[in-house]
Amino acid sequence: MTLARRRFDTLIIGAGGGGLRAALQLAQADARVAVVSKVFPTRSHTVAAQGGVNAALANVLPDNWHWHMFDTVKGSDYLGDQDAIEYMCRAAPRVVYELEHFGVPFSRLESGRIYQRAFGGQSRDFGGEQAVRTCAAADRTGHAILHSLYQQNIRARTHFFDEYFAIDLVKDDEGYFLGALAVDIASGEPLLIEAKTTILATGGAGQLFRTNTNALINTGDGMAMALRAGIPLQDMEFFQFHPTGIAGKGMLITEGARGEGGYLVNADGERFMERYAPNARDLASRDVVSRAIATEVREGRGVGPNRDHVLLKLDHLGADIVRKRLPGIRDMALTFLHIDPAETPIPVYPTAHYTMGGIPTDRHGQVVVPVAQGAEEPVPGLYAVGECACVSVHGANRLGGNSLLDILVFGRAAANHVIAQLGEQRYHRQMPERAAEPALARLARWERPGQGESVGALRDELARVMEDHCGVFRNEDVLREGLDKVRTLRERLQRAGIDDHSRVFNTARMEALELENLMDIAVATVTSALARTESRGAHSRIDYPERDDQRWLRHSLYNGADGSMDYKPVRMKPLTVETFPPKPRTY
Amino acid sequence: MKFSIYRYDPDQDDKPYMRDYVLDDARIEPGMMLLDALLLLKAQDETLSFRRSCGEGVCGSDGMNINGRNGLACVTPLKNLAQPVKLRPLPGLPVIRDLVVDLAQFYSQYRAARPWLINDEPCPEVERLQTPAERERLDGLYECILCACCSTACPSFWWNPDKFLGPAALLQSWRFLADSRDRATEERLDGLEGPFRLFRCHTIMNCVDVCPKGLNPTRAIGHIKELMVKRSL
Ligand SMILES: Cc1cc2nc3c(=O)[nH]c(=O)nc-3n(C[C@H](O)[C@H](O)[C@H](O)COP(=O)(O)OP(=O)(O)OC[C@H]3O[C@@H](n4cnc5c(N)ncnc54)[C@H](O)[C@@H]3O)c2cc1C
Ligand code: SF4
Ligand code: SF4
Ligand code: FES
Numbered sequence: 001m002t003l004a005r006r007r008f009d010t011l012i013i014g015a016g017g018g019g020l021r022a023a024l025q026l027a028q029a030d031a032r033v034a035v036v037s038k039v040f041p042t043r044s045h046t047v048a049a050q051g052g053v054n055a056a057l058a059n060v061l062p063d064n065w066h067w068h069m070f071d072t073v074k075g076s077d078y079l080g081d082q083d084a085i086e087y088m089c090r091a092a093p094r095v096v097y098e099l100e101h102f103g104v105p106f107s108r109l110e111s112g113r114i115y116q117r118a119f120g121g122q123s124r125d126f127g128g129e130q131a132v133r134t135c136a137a138a139d140r141t142g143h144a145i146l147h148s149l150y151q152q153n154i155r156a157r158t159h160f161f162d163e164y165f166a167i168d169l170v171k172d173d174e175g176y177f178l179g180a181l182a183v184d185i186a187s188g189e190p191l192l193i194e195a196k197t198t199i200l201a202t203g204g205a206g207q208l209f210r211t212n213t214n215a216l217i218n219t220g221d222g223m224a225m226a227l228r229a230g231i232p233l234q235d236m237e238f239f240q241f242h243p244t245g246i247a248g249k250g251m252l253i254t255e256g257a258r259g260e261g262g263y264l265v266n267a268d269g270e271r272f273m274e275r276y277a278p279n280a281r282d283l284a285s286r287d288v289v290s291r292a293i294a295t296e297v298r299e300g301r302g303v304g305p306n307r308d309h310v311l312l313k314l315d316h317l318g319a320d321i322v323r324k325r326l327p328g329i330r331d332m333a334l335t336f337l338h339i340d341p342a343e344t345p346i347p348v349y350p351t352a353h354y355t356m357g358g359i360p361t362d363r364h365g366q367v368v369v370p371v372a373q374g375a376e377e378p379v380p381g382l383y384a385v386g387e388c389a390c391v392s393v394h395g396a397n398r399l400g401g402n403s404l405l406d407i408l409v410f411g412r413a414a415a416n417h418v419i420a421q422l423g424e425q426r427y428h429r430q431m432p433e434r435a436a437e438p439a440l441a442r443l444a445r446w447e448r449p450g451q452g453e454s455v456g457a458l459r460d461e462l463a464r465v466m467e468d469h470c471g472v473f474r475n476e477d478v479l480r481e482g483l484d485k486v487r488t489l490r491e492r493l494q495r496a497g498i499d500d501h502s503r504v505f506n507t508a509r510m511e512a513l514e515l516e517n518l519m520d521i522a523v524a525t526v527t528s529a530l531a532r533t534e535s536r537g538a539h540s541r542i543d544y545p546e547r548d549d550q551r552w553l554r555h556s557l558y559n560g561a562d563g564s565m566d567y568k569p570v571r572m573k574p575l576t577v578e579t580f581p582p583k584p585r586t587y
Numbered sequence: 588m589k590f591s592i593y594r595y596d597p598d599q600d601d602k603p604y605m606r607d608y609v610l611d612d613a614r615i616e617p618g619m620m621l622l623d624a625l626l627l628l629k630a631q632d633e634t635l636s637f638r639r640s641c642g643e644g645v646c647g648s649d650g651m652n653i654n655g656r657n658g659l660a661c662v663t664p665l666k667n668l669a670q671p672v673k674l675r676p677l678p679g680l681p682v683i684r685d686l687v688v689d690l691a692q693f694y695s696q697y698r699a700a701r702p703w704l705i706n707d708e709p710c711p712e713v714e715r716l717q718t719p720a721e722r723e724r725l726d727g728l729y730e731c732i733l734c735a736c737c738s739t740a741c742p743s744f745w746w747n748p749d750k751f752l753g754p755a756a757l758l759q760s761w762r763f764l765a766d767s768r769d770r771a772t773e774e775r776l777d778g779l780e781g782p783f784r785l786f787r788c789h790t791i792m793n794c795v796d797v798c799p800k801g802l803n804p805t806r807a808i809g810h811i812k813e814l815m816v817k818r819s820l
Contacts, residue, residue: 039638039640039646039648040648040690040694040733042646042647042732042733043640043641043646043647043648044646045640045641045646047641047645047646047732048641048643048645048646057713096714097710097712097713097714100714100715101704101710101714101715102703102704103703103704103763103766103768103769105722105725105729105766106714106722107719107722108717108718108719108721108722109719110718110719111716112716112717112718113713113714113716114714137729140645140730143645143729143730143732144729147729148703148704151702151703151704152703154698154702154703155701155703186683186689215640215641215642215646216639216640216641216642217640251642251643328645331644332643332644335644335662336618336643337618338618454630454633455633456629456630456633457630498633499632499633499634500633500634502596502598502599502634502684503598504596504597504598504683504684505636505683505684505685505687506636507629507636507637508633508634
């Protein structure tokens, strides 16, 4: 049987905000662009983003991109690349205005301008008073943005392959990326999509952890595809735990809830953030607030019969603010907890939320790899944007509201770079006869009759191991044991089987392929965490509690082939302004 | 807890059938949602197929017919459900497999509503202005998650899926008609003329009844009809 093939100028894998923003730019430039997504585009995880997107519009209080840049560098615990951060913060207002022009229903101020709210880690004048920088559509900003982007893409006639699952990237012997193999989920038929450039926009890997705020589809597929194609993963030890997931369940309560005036209390009713961050208090950076909550609970000041969480108080804000500014949060609390946050505080605990690490790229979204001893170089034909990429603008800790910004700014930047490239590359490179064979073999592997362990059981075990061994606080022994465990789990998966061998909408096979991806990401994460013997941002080592700029002001690179670590310098030099040198980080 | 679930795999089965499942009560925790139960049942029987993603009612993946009523599994509490819980695919659409329906028709009606902002005036350097009151008109409209619970509960949609746009698409029509920034009122209304696209709605209200986001397509349809009438005077 011959393999079906399609040809496009550009293939985008992923239809979240990152993929759709890139697609729109390309479609408007008349490039032939295909978007592949394993779910219908508006079901991508961007739809769940709540609080908003950062841009120094100064609609409420004075603000400028340079202050935003300072906060982002400081928030990253100085591990972010300052050229990329300058680029992102400068581009932010323009990107948000564009969204408004695309039809995003932002909430509005009395002046008619876009509503902005306070978020964590934001300051005026380089570390001064709280800034108000997060542009919001109530607490459904991700939904508003994703739907508007999808709508503009149908208007621009972008070609969508909805419910196609990408198996692996395809490249030739010289290392040029030529597209990807995907499978039509409904029919089970494989399809080889050839493209002059491929953009990965597959999102994060929150399903690594048992309790998480992420959708079930967030399994790090693109990162694992890159690893298998010989690309290292950068800074994987930095996984963000959001301070306020619903305790024990994981649904997110946006930082915007604290931005609107909510605050945290412990069992004594104490507003404990005052002790940990005297100035910013509840709006300190996420890593700081998550550690504070975990510490309160460890020291016995947790709330509830098991003293295992703290409370987020919103009841003092009044029913009006809660209904108007936080309607989604209110619905969620009513649905999952049967409480109205305008009357009763919400039980919360730090919850796995965001993958800071990912596929290394430059600020044009080009995937870059180290070359022998020299500087890094772009990989021909491959880009990555959004949560699957590591530009790196978030460094060791992402600020709330900066991810939606990241996906939009770099989705757009990557597309512009591709458009310039397409002008020079008129023809597709020859696809070698056997280029898709490894990807087809990966798919065929799950056709073997199921005998071994079940995929579902292994997935649950992985998520538990990651939670126990790679959580908010880490140390050498726990990580070392964790690494053994995840490696063993990965081997056990090779012997596992599935019972479903239908061609039609085979979700069991898809989940097996996703778990393979998660296993590789888990090993990358724990290996990187074990190697970094310092505490920085979201990576807190009890055995190495201090930040160590002498040794560790550098990015980690994990190699999939042999599980080894490599490092590269942080880009400390911004595009036009002075470097922000590392300083002790207090809030 | 007992379940009876619609099963059909065109690759193996001649015709659809209902299959019984039992979930050990010991595994049911307080506050569990139907989706949690389905995930546990899938661990028992990997071949059971359904869509799901966010688990919190925002992505619109897991619309299904639950004891005769359309809803999202992830926000349907288990404890209120009569047993055996009867699960069927959303009605009126071709079934791909088990609880997975083919939504092509639904999406094409959505596209036919031209759900994007149309305004060809030059864009300002900054945002277009909109007052809070103008913006408030979009509340209850823009939140739609395209779960298809409404359209697949609408008798007019069942009988004329190719001609009547259905409540979800019409809600989107009104979402843009109601937007102070949109300039395409006339074109949009032209597109809805005729006996079917809009006027097949007989105000049966099933759509309002089932919408998991508490939206009201019937009211939106009413507003469009009013505009049509005003225009014809
Ligand atoms: C609950 C929640 C709230 C958040 N709130 C905010 C906020 O207020 N502000 C903010 O800045 N950030 C927020 N974030 C973070 C932000 O939403 C995400 O980081 C961002 O949306 C990721 O976008 P993306 O385009 O990279 O990926 P996603 O939106 O995750 O999209 C990934 C896409 O890739 C596709 N895909 C993946 N694997 C495959 C495959 N194998 N084959 C085919 N397709 C595939 C998927 O189908 C999907 O279309 C929040 C995150 C969560 C979890
Ligand atoms: S009110 Fe109209 S759209 Fe809604 S179910 Fe009835 S006929 Fe359908
Ligand atoms: S209107 Fe409600 S029921 Fe209909 S598609 Fe939208 S969210 Fe679903
Ligand atoms: S899983 Fe997303 S709406 Fe139910």
